[in-house]
Amino acid sequence: MTFDAIGIAGSALTVNRRWLDAIADNIANVNTVRRTDEAAFQARYLEVQAGEGTSGVYVASDVYGSAEGRLAYDPTNPLADEDGMVRLPDIDLAEQMSALIIAQRAYAANAAVVDRAKTSYEAALQIGR
Amino acid sequence: MFDSVTFRALNSALDGLAERQRAVANNIANVNTPGYRAQRVQFEDALAASVGRGDGAVEASTALSLEPTRQDGSNVNLDTETLSNIDTVLRYQFATTAMNGQFTSIRTAMRTS
Numbered sequence: 417m418t419f420d421a422i423g424i425a426g427s428a429l430t431v432n433r434r435w436l437d438a439i440a441d442n443i444a445n446v447n448t449v450r451r452t453d454e455a456a457f458q459a460r461y462l463e464v465q466a467g468e469g470t471s472g473v474y475v476a477s478d479v480y481g482s483a484e485g486r487l488a489y490d491p492t493n494p495l496a497d498e499d500g501m502v503r504l505p506d507i508d509l510a511e512q513m514s515a516l517i518i519a520q521r522a523y524a525a526n527a528a529v530v531d532r533a534k535t536s537y538e539a540a541l542q543i544g545r
Numbered sequence: 546m547f548d549s550v551t552f553r554a555l556n557s558a559l560d561g562l563a564e565r566q567r568a569v570a571n572n573i574a575n576v577n578t579p580g581y582r583a584q585r586v587q588f589e590d591a592l593a594a595s596v597g598r599g600d601g602a603v604e605a606s607t608a609l610s611l612e613p614t615r616q617d618g619s620n621v622n623l624d625t626e627t628l629s630n631i632d633t634v635l636r637y638q639f640a641t642t643a644m645n646g647q648f649t650s651i652r653t654a655m656r657t658s
Contacts, residue, residue, distance in 0.1 A: 420567045424570040425570050464578050465578065466581045470568060472570075472571060518577060521623075522576055522577055526574060528630075529570050529630060533570065533634075536633075539637060543645055543648070544644075544648050
């Protein structure tokens with residue numbers, strides 16, 4: 417009955433929390449320096465799918481961004497190669513911040529669904545009292 | 546009393562509204578899922594027709610919304626779903642109040658007989 421709605425919204429809360437975690441990780445590592453002979457820090461995205469019928473949403477897999485990143489000239493960095501180049505991640509901070517807002521909005525919307533489903537459930541408990 | 550049109554209609558309404566609550570929760574859960582089409586539950590028209598015939602029992606039916614999708618591939622309109630959610634909760638409470646009224650009538654009848 418209506419308590420399915422709580423489970424469905426719960427699945428979305430989990431997905432959106434994982435999305436927020438991935439975005440936070442990307443933003444935290446936006447300036448992570450690596451050597452030029454290593455892969456850059458790769459941004460992580462989530463691939464989500466709708467469940468069968470009305471079973472909410474779930475994370476299908478993690479998708480990783482570019483491993484090439486971008487090269488920058490920083491000769492004083494201890495990780496710099498003989499040309500003074502280091503490898504930085506290819507992460508667009510503006511894109512990550514936009515995603516952060518979308519994930520937060522989705523999380524809040526699903527939390528509201530749980531609250532309303534609880535109201536319906538409580539009304540149902542009153543039948544026949 | 547459990548055989549009356551009113552009781553069957555209220556029962557169907559509660560089932561239909563619960564079905565709608567599930568569909569709306571699923572839509573809001575998939576607001577950012579690429580390729581997702583919003584689900585719409587219909588039962589009011591069928592219920593009105595059924596009550597007119599003197600029956601009252603209907604099954605809710607689910608259809609997919611044909612609204613255009615956004616760039617991220619989902620066609621869920623969060624504002625519409627939020628309002629639908631609030632509307633469904635209020636209607637559910639209204640229907641449970643009406644259902645309670647039915648049981649109160651029975652209890653009154655049992656007491657006075």
